[in-house]
Amino acid sequence: MKRSDLFLKTRKEVPSDEEAKNAQLLIRAGYIHKEMAGVYSYLPLGFKVLENIKQIVREEMDAIGGEEMLLSTLQHPHIWQSTDRWDDAKVDVWFKSALGEGSEVGFGWSHEEPMSRLMTQFVSSYKDLPVYAYQFQTKLRRELRSKSGLLRGREFIMKDLYSFSRNREEHDKFYALVEQAYHKVYDRMGIGSITYKTFASGGPFAKYSHEFQTISDIGEDTVYLDETKKLAVNQEVSADEVLQELGLERNGLVEKKAVEVGNIFTFGARYSEPLGLFYTDENGVQQPVFAGSYGIGISRLMGLLAEIKSDEHGLVWPAGLAPCKVYLASLGDEEEVRRQANDAYGYLTDKGVSVIYDDRDERPGEKFADADLLGIPYRLVISQKSLESGGFELKKRTSTEVTIVQKDGLSALLTKAGQA
RNA sequence: CGGGGUGUGGCGCAGUUGGCUAGCGCGCCGCGUUUGGGACGCGGAGGUCGAAGGUUCGAGUCCUUUCACCCCGACCA
Numbered sequence: 001m002k003r004s005d006l007f008l009k010t011r012k013e014v015p016s017d018e019e020a021k022n023a024q025l026l027i028r029a030g031y032i033h034k035e036m037a038g039v040y041s042y043l044p045l046g047f048k049v050l051e052n053i054k055q056i057v058r059e060e061m062d063a064i065g066g067e068e069m070l071l072s073t074l075q076h077p078h079i080w081q082s083t084d085r086w087d088d089a090k091v092d093v094w095f096k097s098a099l100g101e102g103s104e105v106g107f108g109w110s111h112e113e114p115m116s117r118l119m120t121q122f123v124s125s126y127k128d129l130p131v132y133a134y135q136f137q138t139k140l141r142r143e144l145r146s147k148s149g150l151l152r153g154r155e156f157i158m159k160d161l162y163s164f165s166r167n168r169e170e171h172d173k174f175y176a177l178v179e180q181a182y183h184k185v186y187d188r189m190g191i192g193s194i195t196y197k198t199f200a201s202g203g204p205f206a207k208y209s210h211e212f213q214t215i216s217d218i219g220e221d222t223v224y225l226d227e228t229k230k231l232a233v234n235q236e237v238s239a240d241e242v243l244q245e246l247g248l249e250r251n252g253l254v255e256k257k258a259v260e261v262g263n264i265f266t267f268g269a270r271y272s273e274p275l276g277l278f279y280t281d282e283n284g285v286q287q288p289v290f291a292g293s294y295g296i297g298i299s300r301l302m303g304l305l306a307e308i309k310s311d312e313h314g315l316v317w318p319a320g321l322a323p324c325k326v327y328l329a330s331l332g333d334e335e336e337v338r339r340q341a342n343d344a345y346g347y348l349t350d351k352g353v354s355v356i357y358d359d360r361d362e363r364p365g366e367k368f369a370d371a372d373l374l375g376i377p378y379r380l381v382i383s384q385k386s387l388e389s390g391g392f393e394l395k396k397r398t399s400t401e402v403t404i405v406q407k408d409g410l411s412a413l414l415t416k417a418g419q420a
Numbered sequence: 421c422g423g424g425g426u427g428u429g430g431c432g433c434a435g436u437u438g439g440c441u442a443g444c445g446c447g448c449c450g451c452g453u454u455u456g457g458g459a460c461g462c463g464g465a466g467g468u469c470g471a472a473g474g475u476u477c478g479a480g481u482c483c484u485u486u487c488a489c490c491c492c493g494a495c496c497a
Contacts, residue, residue, distance in 0.1 A: 009447085010458090011431065011432095011446085011447085012431090012432090012446065012447090012458065013431060013432045013433095013445095013446070013447095014431095014432085015431075015432085016426080016427095016431085016432065016433090016489090016490085017426085017427095017488095017489050017490055018489095018490080019490060019491065034489095036488085036489085037488085037489065037490085092495080092496090093495095093496070109497095110497085139497075141496075141497080143495085143496065144421065144494080144495060144496085145421090145493090145494090145495085145496095147490090147491085151497095152496080152497085156497075158497065160497095211497090220496085260497060261497090262497085263497070295497060296497090297497050300497070313457095331455075331456065332455060332456090333455085361455095362455090362458085363454085363455055363456085363457085363458075363459060364455065364456040364457065364458095365455090365456075365457035365458045365459080366457085366458045366459095367456095367457090367458090368456080368457045368458080369457065369458045370458085372457090373458095381456080383455095383456070385456065386456095393456095
């Protein structure tokens, strides 16, 4: 991508209506645009980051047998009435509208009901189970107060996976598998070491649900950590009996603020029964499908990563999430510099290394500042001065060290570095 | 939804006890000089001062209503 072709524009000043660091940085860097409170649009570079986050999640969900699909956003009241989750008195986050007189529709804020209902079409025998289906969906929720930039919006993107198993044993095995997959997801995003499996309130079919909480001061949740066991307990369930049951010592726990980046629930027959999701077992007996749901906040992760992976100069995307690998900046307008910059851009692009080529007629300081603000992992500079030093200057976003490299060495170096 | 705060060119802000063609910085356009950490000079464009109503000879400024946004709280992935 040539910078001169992008509609991207960065800002020096922070927007006055954003307090949260993640929103300030992402807006300054031109990754997102605020439409209204708690509602953001994703601009080309922000969209790439979002897609990169999704891709990591997608790979890990596919690896444990997930089948990706996409449910509708518009929801019919009927199926939600059958689980008593349509009434505003029961669920207060519904955005609702009407098709016509006396005919309501809702905008999906979660999808247990439609997914369960849909499965009645495909599940009738024990041979049809288990089923693991997931989607990336824009969820709409009428939050009374959205805040913290991308961390709590009225419109946000979530990965939600639903498992449909024959029985608890089969369910529990998959539940454990999801837990492992989630840890891989967070590891790959560079927040594995500060993300804890956390015990939270359960429901009729499980004593606890589990959250994945990433330690951060911007978090809304308070958790108690056992750092040696790599476990945490949400404050909401941190009674003495619970700690005892989990084998945790209260005085060994540390209180921290954390951001919920994922959760996994055991639902059992809670939605299957009212929605008519049954199967016939080996003995010819009808059984309710044993279900679970598993969420990861995709857009929330983007906000959290911006919050955590940043410094005083701007964003610092982990490899694999950045919108591209290299920020190539040409300095000055000498013929030779221009020629070699174009050459390197073509060369890297051909080798499959994603590049933003800053070909604008701007001063060096501005290009350096943009490379930093955008948080691109590598900065490659070509100028009269760098040519005199023997090639291109390569610098990592996370380091101040500059190395001189030749064009032919670039792609190998960048490919190797990207894998590390 | 309770408490606090803010709305003035695309962005960030100033605007005194009401007073004259509403300013400044950034950004934008043109010309020139510049070129290793967000340059400088000269000349430009761009505003129903959030909206509606009211008081007044006169309202960005005072009053009423309303909308939006931010922060704290309650609620929530």
